[in-house]
Amino acid sequence: MTSQDTCIIIHGLTWAGSDLPCTVVLHDGIVTSVSTDPVDVQQLVPDADVGALVIDARGKLALPGMTDLYARLREPGLTRKGTIASETAAALAAGFTRVVCSPDTQPAIDSVATVELVHHRAAAARGARVIPMGALTVGLDGEQLSELATLQQAGCPVAGQADRPLESTNVLFSAMEYAASFDLPLFMTARDAQLGAGGCAHTGAIATRLGLPGIPVAAETVALARLLELCRETGCRLHVSRISSARSVQMMESAKQDALPVTCDVGLHHLFFTDEHVAGYDSLFHSAVPFRSRRDREALRLGVASGIIDAICTDHAPHDRDARLAPFPATEAGLSAYDWAIPLILQLPGVLQLTQAQVFEKFTAAPERIIDGSARSGLVAGQVADFFLLAENARIEQRAVVQSMAGMNHPLNVHSAASLGLDTLRGKVTHVFSQRRMHDLSKSKPEVPAGSEDGGW
Amino acid sequence: MSLPDPQFNIQGKLHHFIDLDGLDRKLLIEILDTAEGFAGVNDRTVKKVPLLRGKTVANLFFENSTRTRTAFELAAKRLSADILNVDLVTSSTNKGESLLDTLHVLEALQCDMFIVRHGDSGAAHFIARHVSPNINIINGGDGQHSHPTQGMLDMFTIRRHKGDFGNLCVVIIGDIKHSRVARSDISALVKLGAGEVRVVGPRTLIPADVESLGVTVYPSLDTALAGADVIMGLRLQKERMLNATVPSSSEFYRTYGLSPERLALASPDALVMHPGPTNRGVEIAGSVADGRQSVILEQVNFGIAVRMAVMSIVMGNSESLRHGELSA
Known part of the structure; x- marks a missing residue:
């Protein structure tokens, strides 16, 4: 979790539903600009504010x-x-x-x-x-x-x-x-x-x-x-x-x-x-x-x-x-x-x-x-950022999922995806922007949860 | 897709005896043949063989039972095992101790085999998955699911009298829905190739999609009995009257009770069976239960030989596995 008192520049992300990679700039957790212009990326990134956090989100999907x-x-x-x-x-x-x-x-x-x-x-x-x-x-x-x-x-x-x-x-x-x-x-x-x-x-x-x-x-x-x-x-x-x-x-x-x-x-x-x-x-x-x-x-x-x-x-x-x-x-x-x-x-x-x-x-x-009674709008300048970045094709090893929660009573903690009739498991959330905070999950190491050595449930 | 059948050891041999569903025809025949050998022991003056000498068998009954517990006790004794009866109905589990904790305590007492009866369907599966691998589990009845030694002693009794299952028409009457005996009998009969298995009872006592088990549902007992070679009654629990599944025991007897008149609709040499205890005048007439065609007491007697067979087979498999490991 990172306190968001600085500028964050996320470039290369693909907003769900569009094809063009775009660059998003956040200040204090608020979206200040969204641009699909590739020229902007070139200009923004090297000229970024001193101390700005630059996130290379190429190949990642951004979803609300x-x-x-x-x-x-x-x-x-x-x-x-x-x-x-x-x-x-x-x-x-x-x-x-x-x-x-x-x-x-x-x-x-x-x-x-x-x-x-x-x-x-x-x-x-x-x-x-x-x-x-x-x-x-x-x-x-x-x-x-x-x-x-x-x-x-x-x-x-x-x-x-x-x-x-x-x-x-x-x-x-x-x-x-x-x-x-x-x-x-x-x-x-x-x-x-x-x-x-x-x-x-x-x-x-x-x-x-x-x-x-x-x-x-x-x-x-x-x-x-x-x-x-x-x-x-x-x-x-x-x-x-x-x-x-x-x-x-x-x-x-x-x-x-x-x-x-x-x-x-x-x-x-x-x-x-x-x-x-x-x-x-x-x-x-x-x-x-x-x-x-x-x-x-x-x-x-x-x-x-x-x-x-x-x-x-x-x-x-x-x-x-x-x-x-x-x-x-x-x-x-x-x-x-x-x-x-x-x-x-x-x-x-x-x-x-x-x-x-x-x-x-x-x-x-x-x-x-x-x-x-109403839906929030997506990625709009002037609004608090509320989206996450997804490495869509990241393969997930079944025994290596980060377990931040207490309960792990899910069949996939015991059974293989194939045995449950599921396709290969893919997709990992790398960053979440919410409530004016950024949560960087990309570096979190897989934890072996306590009690897992007995084969689960 | 689902959890593996816990009944078999790494050599694919029967390690626990829990559920006839997972067993093949060959294994069922093997159990029946082995039981034939033990039936002779029971007729001898010295009714003991040393197969389980030095082994400790614990009867773990989480639900009341006299008949099944006694039959297992006798079977264990005739195999020369030491037998421990643990009354769990009034014991630790009522003090809030978890089932698993109770089991681990009993494991620590170095028993070799647990005979388990429990009120929850699937309890024997659960226990088999969680006990240490050197203990054998025999299911003495789990909830409404399975009572496999009863199923096998019923098959033994039928085979003794009818020889072969191929052309038999078997009718099971009454509370199929809540009966673990019915499920085990159906499973065994279907595997052994019985000609036709009919179930009959009011819709409140017939479980959903029961045809998927390989039986035919008959609404009327009279129709179901036509041509029957084996008639199996089931105990109707008193609480069925309380939860509106059956209006009264007298109406049940009128509609589904095995009376002498109804018995006459079946084949003249049809066997009358019942797992006991019988409710005379509810599911069966006293004169039928005591009649010429009744084999109810034979079932009890054969139950010892069948349980000896099952216990010695699983223990033998464990022994050969242990020796295999030693020599390897």
């Missing part, structure tokens, strides 16, 4: 900082799994400069004190900017509404129930009416409180063979239908967080055709993995929103490509090692995401049949519109 719509930062209360410092550093290293933090901390983010604690720790951490999601109900118990307007004023632009069930339709109806009064978007996971409760895998042939308690598709669609009808009734801005089934994509399509104020996202890993990965009781694939069938995965991919699914989140869920050391149903659900987000995202254009710019839109403009 990404926004993650769902991540667990584990602080306060669950710091054995991760901290705001460790997880926001990991987010930044994956190109995410803004992260929506799930309220399922201990205590939940249901009071101004907790919001302030999160903001305070995030500011001290100097990693990705943290956007706390307010807990919809006190303690996420699904009964009493949190002080949503107060939380909104304290800096929670969205509220939600995390992965906890909200059993009472009455409470949900009230919550949505109340949130609509303050134009507060609700991030809701479609999951019935009873159906599939206790389940740990998609109901289907794999769970049947393994004898695992299942989570049927109807556990999602029944809850989604309730959310959509209450959205229709209340006019509340509803963002459905992490849909997992083909049927949900259809339901979202029809809700959008009815012009309901709804958006939705899908978890990054749900575009790659299916319930087949669970065979062999590999708890690294135990996800709260389960990995479903190939057919569902295909529908999710098509949903993203067609725009029915607005955005992609990481669903980052770091865990301590002990959380995984149990028989499959007894393990805690969730995959860490930031350790492998960039190499996976770079495979999405092929998987989704979209351009790279269209894919990154799902991590930038789309989530920003969902949170703020």
Whole structure:
């Protein structure tokens, strides 16, 4: 991390979506000029201010900082799994400069004190900017509404129930009416409180063979239908967080055709993995929103490509090692995401049949519109720099990834890319410019994380 | 794509006995043939062979069981092993000790083999992946997943009576969804080439996509029983009535209970089997359970020989691996 009180000249970078290499000059973290004129490069670089930092970014792609719509930062209360410092550093290293933090901390983010604690720790951490999601109900118990307007004023632009069930339709109806009064978007996971409760895998042939308690598709669609009808009734801005089934994509399509104020996202890993990965009781694939069938995965991919699914989140869920050391149903659900987000995202254009710019839109403009109602502009003179440099073709050795975060519960920390049906892993973030700071990740040495010698999980 | 099957050692020999899914037909036959040899031992006046002399076998039961635990205990004793019964239902795991910590403590006691029963599906896989490599794991039942020694003793019983699996029509009745016995039986029957495996029960007790296991689903018991050579009942747990999967035990008996009248629909020499304990008047009529065609008690008896076979095979593989390493 470098304090940005000087001038930084970055030359040779290619801005996403354009072909021309350009030169960007930053003063105190603010973009002062952007030029694609090659003459400028010649003039600027040798004549640079004394003390100016010159970054040779030839061959590197510059991309706007990404926004993650769902991540667990584990602080306060669950710091054995991760901290705001460790997880926001990991987010930044994956190109995410803004992260929506799930309220399922201990205590939940249901009071101004907790919001302030999160903001305070995030500011001290100097990693990705943290956007706390307010807990919809006190303690996420699904009964009493949190002080949503107060939380909104304290800096929670969205509220939600995390992965906890909200059993009472009455409470949900009230919550949505109340949130609509303050134009507060609700991030809701479609999951019935009873159906599939206790389940740990998609109901289907794999769970049947393994004898695992299942989570049927109807556990999602029944809850989604309730959310959509209450959205229709209340006019509340509803963002459905992490849909997992083909049927949900259809339901979202029809809700959008009815012009309901709804958006939705899908978890990054749900575009790659299916319930087949669970065979062999590999708890690294135990996800709260389960990995479903190939057919569902295909529908999710098509949903993203067609725009029915607005955005992609990481669903980052770091865990301590002990959380995984149990028989499959007894393990805690969730995959860490930031350790492998960039190499996976770079495979999405092929998987989704979209351009790279269209894919990154799902991590930038789309989530920003969902949170703020508007998207930030790209690289514009006069604005605070918020972008990262990516060595797109840098090959990543699987055992040598920098692990700044506590949880490393990602399948790629154990399985080869080929064995998971993935292409060669490529792509490394070298510099991140955010919040008027520059983070130089190019020199960081691969760290061998503690406890890795036992072959992981 | 998924984790490797932990059941085999570096020589590709059976090291743990966890799940019939990963085993081939040849190995199943080998187990049955070995068990035939031990069945003779059980009929002798001195019912002991010295194959596991000096070895310590620990029964680790994280879930209540009398029948399975006793059968394993007897099997170990007839192989001359020392047997340790560790009651974990009321013990350390209830004090918050993790499963792995419990295992490591028992490892430190220098046991050679763990017989494990656990309420979570996949528990035996998990344990096999985390114990030290010189310990053999035998799955005594994991959650709703697998009960492989029960599966093999059922196959042993069928083979004793029917000789071959090729033309057999086997009907499994009742709670397939929550039954580890049903999964192991289906897996073994399909591998051994049974002519047809039918499952029958209300939809609430039939798991999703069960056809993918190689069975045919029948909605009506009467239809399913036509031409059946083997009829396997399953225990209906009391809690199924509480969570709305079955309205009452009497309705279950009326619709899916094996009554003498229904039994008459099957082949005249059809075998009646049940893993026990039976609920008389729920899944099976008392007169059928005690009747001429019932082999329920034979299953119990053969269970000892089959468990002796499994224990001696995995122990033998470990011994030859150890000797191989010494000579190498």
